[in-house]
Amino acid sequence: MAVPARVKATMRRLGLRGVNKPKRTPGHKTKSHVVMAKSGNRYKLIRFGQQGAKTAGKPRKGESARMKAKRRS
DSSP states (O other), X not given: OOOOHHHXXXXXXHTOOSTTOOEEOTTSSSXXXXXXXXXXXXXXXXXXXXXXXXXXXXXOTTOOXXXXXXXXX
């Protein structure tokens, strides 16, 4: 099934490469990523993620197994 014209236009405007493929949006004031999601025949633009959020990162040297498990969750 072909992608509707209005969905294609929105994806082109935002620079998305395809459906269900997220893209970073560093210029957006609040959200860090955007994706054109498809479920069945429905398409929906979703902005998600907190701008500037830090990730848990890799385990640090000398860190306990308990802390590693906490970081992994």
